[in-house]
Amino acid sequence: MSRHVFRDIRGTLQPFWVTLRNLFRKPVTVQYPEQKQQLPERYRARLILTRDPDGGERCVACHLCSAACPVDCISMQATEAADGRRYAAWFRINFTRCIFCGLCTEACPTKAIQVTADFELAGRDPLKLVYEKVDLLVDHCGNDNSYNFYHQTGIGVTAPRGENPQETKPMDVKDLMP
Amino acid sequence: MADTLFTVVLILAKLALIFGVVLFMAAYLVLAERKILGRMQLRYGPNRVGPFGLMQPLADVIKLLTKEDFLPARADKWLFLVAPGITAVTALLVFAVVPFGPTIEVFGRTIPAAVVDLNVGVLYFLGVSSMAVYGVVLGGWASCSKYSLLGSVRGLSQMVSYELSLGLSLVPVIMMARSFSLHDIVMAQASVPFLLLNPVACFVFLICILAESNRIPFDLPEAENELVGGFHTEYSGMRFGLFFVGEYINLVVLGSLMTVFFLGGWHGPWLPPVVWFLIKVLMVCGLFIWIRACLPRLRYDQLMNLGWKVLLPVSLLNILVTGAVLLGLGL
Amino acid sequence: MTATLIFYLLGAVALVTTALAIIQRNPVYAVIYLVKSIFALALIFYLLGAPLVAALQVIVYAGAIMVLFLFVIMMLEITPVSARKSSAPGWLSWTPVVLVALVLAVMTLLLIGLDPVAEQGIPRWHATPRDFGYALFNEYALAVKIISFQLSFAAVGAFHIGLTERRRARMEKDS
Numbered sequence: 001m002s003r004h005v006f007r008d009i010r011g012t013l014q015p016f017w018v019t020l021r022n023l024f025r026k027p028v029t030v031q032y033p034e035q036k037q038q039l040p041e042r043y044r045a046r047l048i049l050t051r052d053p054d055g056g057e058r059c060v061a062c063h064l065c066s067a068a069c070p071v072d073c074i075s076m077q078a079t080e081a082a083d084g085r086r087y088a089a090w091f092r093i094n095f096t097r098c099i100f101c102g103l104c105t106e107a108c109p110t111k112a113i114q115v116t117a118d119f120e121l122a123g124r125d126p127l128k129l130v131y132e133k134v135d136l137l138v139d140h141c142g143n144d145n146s147y148n149f150y151h152q153t154g155i156g157v158t159a160p161r162g163e164n165p166q167e168t169k170p171m172d173v174k175d176l177m178p
Numbered sequence: 179m180a181d182t183l184f185t186v187v188l189i190l191a192k193l194a195l196i197f198g199v200v201l202f203m204a205a206y207l208v209l210a211e212r213k214i215l216g217r218m219q220l221r222y223g224p225n226r227v228g229p230f231g232l233m234q235p236l237a238d239v240i241k242l243l244t245k246e247d248f249l250p251a252r253a254d255k256w257l258f259l260v261a262p263g264i265t266a267v268t269a270l271l272v273f274a275v276v277p278f279g280p281t282i283e284v285f286g287r288t289i290p291a292a293v294v295d296l297n298v299g300v301l302y303f304l305g306v307s308s309m310a311v312y313g314v315v316l317g318g319w320a321s322c323s324k325y326s327l328l329g330s331v332r333g334l335s336q337m338v339s340y341e342l343s344l345g346l347s348l349v350p351v352i353m354m355a356r357s358f359s360l361h362d363i364v365m366a367q368a369s370v371p372f373l374l375l376n377p378v379a380c381f382v383f384l385i386c387i388l389a390e391s392n393r394i395p396f397d398l399p400e401a402e403n404e405l406v407g408g409f410h411t412e413y414s415g416m417r418f419g420l421f422f423v424g425e426y427i428n429l430v431v432l433g434s435l436m437t438v439f440f441l442g443g444w445h446g447p448w449l450p451p452v453v454w455f456l457i458k459v460l461m462v463c464g465l466f467i468w469i470r471a472c473l474p475r476l477r478y479d480q481l482m483n484l485g486w487k488v489l490l491p492v493s494l495l496n497i498l499v500t501g502a503v504l505l506g507l508g509l
Numbered sequence: 510m511t512a513t514l515i516f517y518l519l520g521a522v523a524l525v526t527t528a529l530a531i532i533q534r535n536p537v538y539a540v541i542y543l544v545k546s547i548f549a550l551a552l553i554f555y556l557l558g559a560p561l562v563a564a565l566q567v568i569v570y571a572g573a574i575m576v577l578f579l580f581v582i583m584m585l586e587i588t589p590v591s592a593r594k595s596s597a598p599g600w601l602s603w604t605p606v607v608l609v610a611l612v613l614a615v616m617t618l619l620l621i622g623l624d625p626v627a628e629q630g631i632p633r634w635h636a637t638p639r640d641f642g643y644a645l646f647n648e649y650a651l652a653v654k655i656i657s658f659q660l661s662f663a664a665v666g667a668f669h670i671g672l673t674e675r676r677r678a679r680m681e682k683d684s
Contacts, residue, residue, distance in 0.1 A: 015472035019218040301564030308572025334580045
């Protein structure tokens with residue numbers, strides 16, 4: 001026990017010196033509404049729906065994001081265009097429930113749903129925080145300017161079979177040639 | 179008749195003055211504590227309401243007054259309603275005997291600069307401050323909640339552990355001043371404050387008033403992170419405000435008693451006596467705030483061990499030594 | 510005249526609160542009534558010119574012994590007896606404030622009436638703490654010694670009872 005006496009006395013007195021020193025340091029607080037912090041590029045906050053490089057919607061209404069969402073804040077109605085291209089008739093995210101976890105963006109196969117650094121979503125009316133497709137859809141490609149789902153894997157819908165980059169011609173099943 | 183009237187008016191005036199000053203000090207001590215704690219933790223503390231957050235106490239009062247006054251189901255109504263009053267009143271009552279300056283001459287009379295200069299002032303302080311625990315205990319018991327009850331039981335056991343040492347640490351002061359009157363105690367420190375003559379008693383007294391004020395490291399009855407809010411868990415609105423204000427009034431009162439007993443009261447060079455008194459009180463309050471920023475909370479049994487096995491023997495020995503020295507010096 | 514009036518008032522308060530302390534079913538209430546009775550007694554002592562005894566009455570009985578009583582009662586009984594549902598506080602909500610005002614007013618009146626500095630009010634025989642000490646340690650020195658011996662016996666006895674088996678065995682082995 002006597003071994004620790006000096007350590008204990010030092011441990012009791014040291015905080016007094018540390019706090020006294022801190023008293024004369026500049027606080028690290030960012031005075032929020034006046035000063036804004038530079039957020040990291042990959043900060044996860046408000047969700048958006050992006051477009052592909054050709055300007056079309058990326059979302060194919062596969063429901064994977066709403067399935068991945070832990071708080072069930074994403075809902076949509078899937079529908080199909082005349083050419084067989086799927087899209088969402090309506091798409092709704094309830095930001096009063098969203099916890100900014102970003103799991104929907106992990107789940108999205110078409111990179112349609114993406115996160116932005118805009119976290120300032122406060123308001124008095126909760127219904128104003130229910131964002132419809134019009135509010136969510138943006139006019140850019142988000143964090144990937146080249147990716148176009150239908151050019152990679154869209155089969156027979158937006159591009160004819162075998163016309164996509166890195167895709168081989170379709171095989172003629174009645175031919176014996178390899 | 180005119181004489182009596184004069185006395186009545188004088189006492190009422192002194193009461194109003196002290197009431198105002200102490201409440202003002204308590205309100206701004208809350209702000210000072212939040213600011214200083216903030217800076218010690220590299221934060222700013224409140225700085226939104228008014229310049230440098232100076233209107234924060236006003237905002238707090240408005241918030242507390244307009245909040246819902248809530249009575250928990252199955253609470254003991256009368257005790258629940260009265261308990262915050264006990265805490266605030268006992269804290270204020272102690273101040274009645276604190277002398278904040280030398281006697282003054284007004285219209286050919288000598289008037290003590292305290293509401294009343296009791297010849298048993300020290301005992302009055304001990305008696306009234308031992309009543310303060312009833313506010314904590316009855317409030318916690320009447321709330322009919324586990325956390326509150328635990329808080330009040332802790333308050334009781336804490337009070338039992340430190341109250342004895344608190345009284346005994348003042349015995350050497352009384353022996354050296356040869357009086358129970360706070361005015362005489364200050365007069366006895368005209369040349370040397372008792373802090374230098376008897377540092378042991380001063381240290382024991384400091385630890386005991388830390389426990390008396392229910393502050394870190396002895397804030398067991400509140401213990402936010404174990405008992406939600408301890409005895410005031412179920413309180414809201416102005417009733418919580420009374421507990422809160424009572425605690426800070428208590429801080430001012432204990433600071434001024436520390437000043438009176440050990441720091442030489444209003445004695446000091448160059449500046450007027452009342453200014454010296456205020457400076458010393460604020461220094462003690464600052465020390466309390468600083469301690470809050472530095473030390474962790476003691477455990478229940480550690481506090482009882484400290485009170486009964488360390489502070490009590492030390493203060494008893496201190497009485498013995500002080501008595502022997504006084505006898506040896508032939509005082 | 511005033512002193513007599515205050516004396517009888519305090520006497521009545523002491524009697525009534527003591528009676529209430531006996532007939533109360535709720536032990537916490539009983540303790541509170543007893544505290545009130547002790548307060549009235551202390552004020553009577555003060556009126557009779559013994560401020561030291563008055564202060565000791567409050568410090569020792571109301572401040573320490575009743576606190577221990579409360580401690581034990583709280584350990585025994587967890588829920589308050591009044592199990593009825595309590596309604597929201599209406600005009601009652603300002604009770605604490607009124608209480609503050611009342612107590613302060615009463616204190617002021619008492620201090621004016623009994624102000625030892627103003628040298629007025631009730632003339633009385635005055636037992637200063639010094640007189641009290643001289644009487645206690647000269648005339649009653651033997652009684653004080655006997656009582657303190659008894660207290661130390663009690664302390665040793667309490668220590669013995671409080672020993673656990675293991676510590677007792679260890680202490681016997683040491684000696």
